[in-house]
Amino acid sequence: MINQNIQSDLVHFPDFHTHQKGNVFSIFNVLPDDGIPNQCFSWGIHPWYLNENWEKELEKIAASSSNPQLLAIGECGFDLIKGSGPKVQMKAFEAQAQLAKKIGIPLILHCVKGTHLLQEYLKNHPEPPTIIWHGFNQNPQIAEKLLFFPIYFSFGKAILKQNSNAQQWIEKCPLEKIFFETDNSDIPISEIYQQASLLLGLSTMQLADQVMENWNRISNRKMT
Numbered sequence: 001m002i003n004q005n006i007q008s009d010l011v012h013f014p015d016f017h018t019h020q021k022g023n024v025f026s027i028f029n030v031l032p033d034d035g036i037p038n039q040c041f042s043w044g045i046h047p048w049y050l051n052e053n054w055e056k057e058l059e060k061i062a063a064s065s066s067n068p069q070l071l072a073i074g075e076c077g078f079d080l081i082k083g084s085g086p087k088v089q090m091k092a093f094e095a096q097a098q099l100a101k102k103i104g105i106p107l108i109l110h111c112v113k114g115t116h117l118l119q120e121y122l123k124n125h126p127e128p129p130t131i132i133w134h135g136f137n138q139n140p141q142i143a144e145k146l147l148f149f150p151i152y153f154s155f156g157k158a159i160l161k162q163n164s165n166a167q168q169w170i171e172k173c174p175l176e177k178i179f180f181e182t183d184n185s186d187i188p189i190s191e192i193y194q195q196a197s198l199l200l201g202l203s204t205m206q207l208a209d210q211v212m213e214n215w216n217r218i219s220n221r222k223m224t
């Protein structure tokens with residue numbers, strides 16, 4: 001046990017979606033006015049920030065397509081609690097999904113009360129990009145139906161909560177489909193791995209290996 005603890009101090013726990021800048025093995029999510037960071041990042045137009053200029057913003061994102069540190073498009077997606085109307089959200093999502101597909105990188109999905117819109121998108125687009133649903137905390141039955149698609153699930157602080165949807169789903173979700181993240185919380189990423197380790201009966205190192213394997217399977221761009 002002691003050995004494992006010493007080793008795990010040396011392991012990097014990859015963080016697939018974070019708003020904290022400057023960490024290694026993490027995908028920093030760029031928001032409007034952030035500018036392009038000198039680290040691995042994701043860039044997209046969040047439904048909260050969709051305005052009439054979104055197509056111009058998307059052109060800027062497309063212009064950095066060849067930047068090897070651009071690891072994903074997003075977060076983007078659907079939010080029926082906050083943001084613009086569903087029609088605009090769908091249009092912007094389709095465009096961003098198309099860009100992700102064209103570059104060959106995953107899309108990081110933000111989805112709040114918008115599962116039906118995601119399902120509608122999947123119905124109309126038989127070849128979607130790889131999608132990582134970040135901060136997943138929906139009913140496991142919804143997730144189960146999505147396993148047929150190239151959809152992955154990124155787990156964050158919701159797995160710390162007893163009996164949450166996220167906790168229930170991580171126990172059923174195929175290991176090939178999992179990622180971990182801190183999002184906008186101050187919780188260290190190691191704590192998320194420790195919790196997942198307890199829930200899944202695998203060591204944190206095994207989990208770190210698993211998610212890197214998952215990443216390398218879906219992307220040619222290296223996470224550093």
Ligand SMILES: [Zn+2]
Pocket residue numbers: 017018019029075183184
């Ligand atoms: Zn986020």
